[in-house]
Amino acid sequence: MHAIEFRDVDFSYGEGGFRINKLNFTVEEGEFVAVLGHNGSGKSTLARLANGILEADGGTITVFDTPLNDKNLYEVRKQVGVVFQNPDNQTVASIVEDDVAFGAENVGTPREEIGRRIGFALSAVGMEEYRHATVARLSGGQKQRVAIAGVLALKPRVMILDESTAMLDPRGRREIVDVVLSLNKKEKITVVLITHFMEEALLADRAVVMNRGEIVMQGAPAEIFRRHEELLTYNLALPRIGEISKRLREGGLDVSDTLDPDTLAEDIAKCVS
Ligand SMILES: Nc1ncnc2c1ncn2[C@@H]1O[C@H](COP(=O)(O)OP(=O)(O)OP(=O)(O)O)[C@@H](O)[C@H]1O
Ligand SMILES: [Mg+2]
Numbered sequence: 001m002h003a004i005e006f007r008d009v010d011f012s013y014g015e016g017g018f019r020i021n022k023l024n025f026t027v028e029e030g031e032f033v034a035v036l037g038h039n040g041s042g043k044s045t046l047a048r049l050a051n052g053i054l055e056a057d058g059g060t061i062t063v064f065d066t067p068l069n070d071k072n073l074y075e076v077r078k079q080v081g082v083v084f085q086n087p088d089n090q091t092v093a094s095i096v097e098d099d100v101a102f103g104a105e106n107v108g109t110p111r112e113e114i115g116r117r118i119g120f121a122l123s124a125v126g127m128e129e130y131r132h133a134t135v136a137r138l139s140g141g142q143k144q145r146v147a148i149a150g151v152l153a154l155k156p157r158v159m160i161l162d163e164s165t166a167m168l169d170p171r172g173r174r175e176i177v178d179v180v181l182s183l184n185k186k187e188k189i190t191v192v193l194i195t196h197f198m199e200e201a202l203l204a205d206r207a208v209v210m211n212r213g214e215i216v217m218q219g220a221p222a223e224i225f226r227r228h229e230e231l232l233t234y235n236l237a238l239p240r241i242g243e244i245s246k247r248l249r250e251g252g253l254d255v256s257d258t259l260d261p262d263t264l265a266e267d268i269a270k271c272v273s
Pocket of ligand 2: 043
């Protein structure tokens with residue numbers, strides 16, 4: 001089943017501005033898709049359309065076989081959770097458990113069910129021992145995990161993370177990536193990860209590249225990253241490991257065009273032994 005399907009979707013913010021024309025895009029149930037693209041390419045717009053924050057001007061957006069319309073927007077939105085960039089803008093209560101409960105309470109979830117969901121959500125993001133902690137005292141990565149737990153407490157079937165690692169240090173980023181992988185593999189939540197970190201995209205089943213409101217490349221991440229020249233035309237860089245192996249080749253070392261650090265290390269060892 002398609003988790004999300006865009007069929008010939010048109011959208012614009014207004015006359016003369018950014019627009020999307022006849023966009024087709026699908027995410028399969030259980031899939032982990034990375035969305036790449038330079039600033040202003042339309043990634044956040046795609047996310048906002050998928051969960052109904054924005055409304056398409058034409059075409060259809062379908063979530064688990066239900067086409068979005070004015071009447072079902074609220075129900076469908078509950079299935080697609082979105083986590084944003086800045087954890088500080090997403091926290092609403094000072095104590096972790098209250099913060100996680102907030103969204104679920106707002107949609108009228110029964111009291112005892114909320115208790116269970118807080119437990120499930122905090123454990124899914126590895127934050128159960130912080131249930132009674134003060135949000136303000138947490139690290140960036142921990143705050144973002146609490147924000148993810150708040151979305152999880154709504155029991156979405158799809159989770160869209162819109163540059164949710166962008167403001168974090170490497171350790172915080174790693175925490176979020178680990179959580180995302182476990183949500184996808186263990187909880188079977190469909191994941192759309194919007195990111196400008198190419199390393200994160202390598203973990204996905206499929207990568208999609210956006211440019212000026214269009215999907216211009218898509219495929220297995222390793223395949224996408226093999227197309228250096230094309231990526232450059234969309235102002236995208238290679239993952240660091242790809243960049244290093246490319247420069248070594250340009251410098252005359254016989255190393256393979258690989259995105260695997262161990263393979264690269266072996267190739268280098270062969271060159272110098
Ligand atoms: N509310 C808005 N009103 C008008 N134009 C907007 C609005 N939001 C975004 N845009 C424009 O739409 C285009 C796409 O924006 P969008 O936020 O989807 O890009 P993005 O790929 O998420 O970029 P970034 O990497 O900077 O987050 C940009 O040119 C942006 O300036
Ligand atoms: Mg954006």
